[in-house]
Amino acid sequence: MSLDLIIICTFGFIAAMVDAIAGGGGLISLPALLMVGLPPHFALGTNKFAASLASLNSSITFARSGKVHFPLVKWQIPFSLLGAFLGAWAVLGVSSDFLNKAVLFLILFVGIYTLVRKNLGMENNFKGLSSSKIVMGCLLAMFLGFYDGFFGPGTGSFLIFSFITLFGFDFVSSSANSKVLNFSSNISSLIFFAWNGKILYSIGIPMALFMILGSYAGTRLAIHHGPELVRPLFVIMSILVAAKLIFQFL
Template sequence: MQPPDLLFLGFFAFCAGLIDSVVGGGGLIQIPALFNALPNALPATIFGTNKIAAISGTLSAAWSYVRRVKLPWALIIPAMLAAFVMSFTGAAIVSLIPKSIMQPVVFVLLIVMAIYTFHKKEFGLLHTHLVVGRREKLLGVLSGGAIGLYDGVFGPGTGSFLIFLFIRLFSFDFLHASAASKLVNVATNAAALLYFVPTGHVLWQIALIMAVCNIMGSLTGTRLALKHGAGFVRVLFLVLLIGLIGKMGWGMLR
């Protein structure tokens, strides 16, 4: 690739890392940039290259959050394991579920999430100390597994769905929900890479350059989130949902 193309991809990888570290949705920035810069690449190669950069930034963000935000590991670890298994399962059965069915369902769910978050002004602004019992662990496994399956089959908005569920089911605030979502997202990305790497669907030179830029963006985003707190994350969450709704709506109309 020519240096201008690498600069183009590096810039969008930085932006993707910044947004994804706070509210998810980095793939919405990074994947279109890769399709634009690599018009002759196979879709699987685009997604594999994207996953290397994405998991690098997500790991960086997760590490930054874990050092500063206290999380209930008895809930998070079962959710991560379920997400890993179901994401790999989703990737294996992706051809069995038509995207023509998935897209309208996800579109409606995003609208419901946006309306709920907008009208519930206190939603995600207060963090409740969670006692993790059998019920909470089961909910964690079910929600992690469901989102992992969705990420393996379809993908757009995975981080946003995770944040919403951690707030709605476990009374996290936006900051803690964002931190928890990054850990579960690491598991879903790792499961996808078990398919993409052995099958040769990664352009390593491009992926590593984008990974560095994605990490830089993630570090910037986590600093902003930790500095400005749950209110800042809530605003970005709503902006991202509106962007997702607009993008998916436009895609269905075309």
């Protein structure tokens, strides 16, 4: 194994572990691919391939633990897929400059609001589903799926925050539900990159194996240590996403 591949697999493992707990793993895995010299489009495609497999593994592990609320997410998944497809299509002809600035403020708000509200997401206050909440959840899934297909950074944070504030789930259940939706929205962009030959499988396959291991480790940590682990890491990753966006903006 070459030094470059060792670097990619190591950072991929860490990225997937963090992403399984609180989202934001792309902040770690994508720069690692760029650091070893992959062209941006191949770095994006290869990262999406490996991260999608890791996300699938996290989704399965969370589901087996009983943390995924399927009566809700089964309605949201088709809307997430549709939104991601529309977002991937729209990005071809629309500038992301405005979205970049808007997301900067939104992700900062999410991080700061969570930091200030000490008890937010620490207990599961889910009271059941109503027709209106299912509709709101589906619309939100389509909107965030569109955002993920169009732009991407912070999608996991927004999903986790929405499951907490809209439905009353705790951080662990919110992470589990968001991981399932995040995987579904990744499908569209993954197909797009694969169709256009932008995935380097010689790097993506070993990276995916290490990211699957990392996602399993992160998921088990989240399940066993609960909101006490997920909440602070969620705040940290939200702020790091905002810092990345500020750096890009400047």
